[in-house]
Amino acid sequence: MTAPTPITLDHCLALDADDPLAGFRDRFHLPDGVIYLDGNSLGPLPAAVRTRLERVVEAEWGRDLITSWNVHDWIGLPARVGDKIARLVGAAPGSVVCADSTSVNLFKALAAALDLRPDRRVILSDSGNFPTDLYVAQGLVRLLDRGHELRLVEPEGVADALTDDVAVLMLTQVDYRTGRLHHMADLTRRAHGAGAVTLWDLSHSAGALPVDLAGAGADLAVGCGYKYLNGGPGAPAFLYVAPRLQDAVRPPLSGWMGHEAPFAFDLDYRPAGGIGRNLCGTPPVLGMTALDAALDVILDADMAQIRAKSQALCALFIDLVEQECRGHGFTLASPADPDARGSQVSFRHAQGYPVMAALIASGVIGDFRAPDLVRFGFTPLYLTFSDVWDAVAVLRGIMETRAWDAPEYHRRAAVT
Amino acid sequence: MTAPTPITLDHCLALDADDPLAGFRDRFHLPDGVIYLDGNSLGPLPAAVRTRLERVVEAEWGRDLITSWNVHDWIGLPARVGDKIARLVGAAPGSVVCADSTSVNLFKALAAALDLRPDRRVILSDSGNFPTDLYVAQGLVRLLDRGHELRLVEPEGVADALTDDVAVLMLTQVDYRTGRLHHMADLTRRAHGAGAVTLWDLSHSAGALPVDLAGAGADLAVGCGYKYLNGGPGAPAFLYVAPRLQDAVRPPLSGWMGHEAPFAFDLDYRPAGGIGRNLCGTPPVLGMTALDAALDVILDADMAQIRAKSQALCALFIDLVEQECRGHGFTLASPADPDARGSQVSFRHAQGYPVMAALIASGVIGDFRAPDLVRFGFTPLYLTFSDVWDAVAVLRGIMETRAWDAPEYHRRAAVT
Numbered sequence: 001m002t003a004p005t006p007i008t009l010d011h012c013l014a015l016d017a018d019d020p021l022a023g024f025r026d027r028f029h030l031p032d033g034v035i036y037l038d039g040n041s042l043g044p045l046p047a048a049v050r051t052r053l054e055r056v057v058e059a060e061w062g063r064d065l066i067t068s069w070n071v072h073d074w075i076g077l078p079a080r081v082g083d084k085i086a087r088l089v090g091a092a093p094g095s096v097v098c099a100d101s102t103s104v105n106l107f108k109a110l111a112a113a114l115d116l117r118p119d120r121r122v123i124l125s126d127s128g129n130f131p132t133d134l135y136v137a138q139g140l141v142r143l144l145d146r147g148h149e150l151r152l153v154e155p156e157g158v159a160d161a162l163t164d165d166v167a168v169l170m171l172t173q174v175d176y177r178t179g180r181l182h183h184m185a186d187l188t189r190r191a192h193g194a195g196a197v198t199l200w201d202l203s204h205s206a207g208a209l210p211v212d213l214a215g216a217g218a219d220l221a222v223g224c225g226y227k228y229l230n231g232g233p234g235a236p237a238f239l240y241v242a243p244r245l246q247d248a249v250r251p252p253l254s255g256w257m258g259h260e261a262p263f264a265f266d267l268d269y270r271p272a273g274g275i276g277r278n279l280c281g282t283p284p285v286l287g288m289t290a291l292d293a294a295l296d297v298i299l300d301a302d303m304a305q306i307r308a309k310s311q312a313l314c315a316l317f318i319d320l321v322e323q324e325c326r327g328h329g330f331t332l333a334s335p336a337d338p339d340a341r342g343s344q345v346s347f348r349h350a351q352g353y354p355v356m357a358a359l360i361a362s363g364v365i366g367d368f369r370a371p372d373l374v375r376f377g378f379t380p381l382y383l384t385f386s387d388v389w390d391a392v393a394v395l396r397g398i399m400e401t402r403a404w405d406a407p408e409y410h411r412r413a414a415v416t
Numbered sequence: 417m418t419a420p421t422p423i424t425l426d427h428c429l430a431l432d433a434d435d436p437l438a439g440f441r442d443r444f445h446l447p448d449g450v451i452y453l454d455g456n457s458l459g460p461l462p463a464a465v466r467t468r469l470e471r472v473v474e475a476e477w478g479r480d481l482i483t484s485w486n487v488h489d490w491i492g493l494p495a496r497v498g499d500k501i502a503r504l505v506g507a508a509p510g511s512v513v514c515a516d517s518t519s520v521n522l523f524k525a526l527a528a529a530l531d532l533r534p535d536r537r538v539i540l541s542d543s544g545n546f547p548t549d550l551y552v553a554q555g556l557v558r559l560l561d562r563g564h565e566l567r568l569v570e571p572e573g574v575a576d577a578l579t580d581d582v583a584v585l586m587l588t589q590v591d592y593r594t595g596r597l598h599h600m601a602d603l604t605r606r607a608h609g610a611g612a613v614t615l616w617d618l619s620h621s622a623g624a625l626p627v628d629l630a631g632a633g634a635d636l637a638v639g640c641g642y643k644y645l646n647g648g649p650g651a652p653a654f655l656y657v658a659p660r661l662q663d664a665v666r667p668p669l670s671g672w673m674g675h676e677a678p679f680a681f682d683l684d685y686r687p688a689g690g691i692g693r694n695l696c697g698t699p700p701v702l703g704m705t706a707l708d709a710a711l712d713v714i715l716d717a718d719m720a721q722i723r724a725k726s727q728a729l730c731a732l733f734i735d736l737v738e739q740e741c742r743g744h745g746f747t748l749a750s751p752a753d754p755d756a757r758g759s760q761v762s763f764r765h766a767q768g769y770p771v772m773a774a775l776i777a778s779g780v781i782g783d784f785r786a787p788d789l790v791r792f793g794f795t796p797l798y799l800t801f802s803d804v805w806d807a808v809a810v811l812r813g814i815m816e817t818r819a820w821d822a823p824e825y826h827r828r829a830a831v832t
Binding site for chain 1 (some may be wrong): 458460461465466470474476480485486489490491492516517546547550552555556559560561562568600642649651652667668669680681682683696697702705706781786830832
């Protein structure tokens with residue numbers, strides 16, 4: 001459907017009427033009066049999660065108590081949830097586990113990756129990586145104290161920086177600020193050509209766009225459960241190890257859940273075969289159960305349809321901001337090419353912080369990333385094209401009335 | 417109240433009538449027909465947790481979405497819950513955080529401890545430590561690759577093994593198998609005398625007995641949220657760093673939540689001041705909220721009363737097994753001295769596995785630990801003295817009828 005000039009609400013409503021994913025909206029609990037454009041930061045509550053959590057709390061924990069590790073197979077949750085995530089990221093069954101936080105999994109994966117290239121000392125990443133990835137790498141470099149270097153280049157310069165001293169190429173596929181998308185298959189091939197191991201952070205891509213870890217030949221990956229996977233605040237994260245590497249990986253966090261026989265209570269660590277050795281402590285059953293139920297929603301959808309609608313929503317938003325908010329100081333910070341973006345759109349604005357605060361107060365929830373980015377996530381399972389229309393109408397109102405300039409919108413919150 | 421000879425049900429009922437903690441039982445959801453003697457492995461569901469989880473799911477996640485990090489202070493949960501735990505383990509406010517699993521926290525604490533003694537290479541522990549602690553230490557030794565040694569001695573030999581090459585004394589205060597209790601203040605003083613740092617695992621002591629980390633001069637500690645703290649399956653764990661050491665600790669898992677300014681998104685890691693630097697990834701809000709609500713129950717109780725009743729329950733159980741099950745092959749594996757035990761009692765029995773399976777099938781839930789231990793936890797907030805009577809009556813019936821010898825009780829479950 002070609003957009004009319006100017007774009008109209010009727011056009012957006014027509015897109016909604018044609019939307020093959022429209023039926024998914026009812027599977028989420030969305031508060032009235034809110035247009036939620038921050039599912040890239042915290043996905044909303046799937047209705048099935050509420051029901052499932054009630055069951056795990058009352059019937060499993062409350063009634064069946066300790067026996068639930070067996071009778072409800074809590075012990076199998078990390079592998080079972082991992083296998084569901086695997087389907088979303090192009091990974092074979094048995095190559096993903098759900099565990100810990102993204103940061104902790106990144107530590108595991110990076111330590112394992114460096115261990116695979118003992119004669120090299122460089123971790124190559126880019127300045128658009130999410131900071132916690134860089135912090136974790138810095139901590140590991142210090143801990144190992146063997147002369148490793150975290151080398152940062154601009155995102156555009158990664159391919160050219162793949163020299164033969166690089167042990168690990170560690171990248172977040174989708175830039176958390178701008179949505180810029182790295183070409184995973186291309187960079188993985190180049191990294192392998194240079195003899196490096198690849199470690200991908202899929203926090204902003206899993207569930208947002210088709211990912212093909214196996215097809216790209218990726219070595220290791222991690223990702224987040226609480227963004228596009230809708231697993232709830234602080235949901236457990238995931239870790240991928242390519243099947244060909246699983247038995248070569250020596251887990252740095254060698255806890256009992258990664259032991260070959262955790263309930264033999266031997267005094268010596270022996271890693272489990274396969275992906276399971278990357279587990280460490282007891283799985284967080286409540287959070288992992290929530291994620292398990294949330295994954296069923298997205299697994300019912302077609303990832304190609306998700307990507308197509310995501311690109312259409314993002315394009316519509318960019319076009320509407322251009323049409324409705326021209327002259328109000330917004331500069332597109334995201335790539336203009338839909339194929340070079342994830343599922344989010346960011347604009348730079350000198351008053352980005354108060355503008356976003358005013359939007360949130362008006363029920364349009366995006367977020368702000370320093371120094372000047374207003375960031376909007378577009379999540380096809382519960383957003384409509386007319387949501388995009390309405391959101392831009394609110395933004396236009398705030399800009400035209402300078403509502404953002406009220407003192408309360410300039411006060412910084414603890415979490416931005 | 418002196419026990420009659422033989423001990424009678426009336427005596428147990430009289431003890432219940434005099435129990436100052438009796439009112440706490442109603443604050444837990446306990447299934448009908450079950451005597452739960454496994455709260456040392458997974459605490460039962462506090463009623464307040466159910467209500468609180470509903471609120472965090474529906475009102476906080478569901479309705480307030482991403483804004484809950486500020487409006488419901490999710491970001492403050494690790495410190496807030498940590499401060500509650502601090503009150504149970506004799507720690508100053510600001511010296512405990514809630515985070516990650518016990519195993520992951522042990523890794524952090526052990527790496528930090530070794531870092532404080534760069535010229536020493538020995539981690540001293542005992543063969544009664546929980547295996548995951550040993551596994552994590554083995555993994556860290558391998559990762560560091562600087563010639564560290566994990567040296568294990570028998571629990572009784574720890575004091576004599578504190579030689580001047582010991583960097584860290586790493587012990588679990590209460591033996592998970594037998595309940596044997598290490599003397600924390602004494603061993604800490606001796607360790608310091610030998611120039612070693614102390615790292616205590618409080619998984620089987622926090623909430624079960626009075627712990628005085630500050631009074632003992634302990635350096636570092638970790639512990640579990642899902643045993644005596646009743647935080648739910650896989651609840652987040654905790655980490656203690658003595659205030660005098662907090663700014664010397666260099667976190668090996670240096671994630672964004674431990675950064676001085678996580679939402680500045682700087683490229684370089686700068687540890688937060690104080691205990692907060694020991695955080696790594698995004699806090700697991702659902703699980704941590706459950707633990708937060710569970711802690712309120714135990715904080716309403718008096719720890720001296722908890723300890724007194726715990727010792728009385730354990731003593732009653734031992735005496736009743738002796739009285740009712742004599743000649744059935746049980747040998748006390750726990751210390752006979754109540755002051756040398758935690759809050760659990762174990763017996764060795766050649767048929768321990770099927771005996772425990774038969775007990776569980778009859779509604780008396782304890783657990784089995786290889787090779788031959790039947791283990792019973794006694795948790796004063798929700799157990800009565802007549803529960804102990806009833807449990808031993810069931811055990812006696814199983815032994816007298818040899819009910820344990822049915823084939824189904826010999827089949828090993830995945831989790832024992």
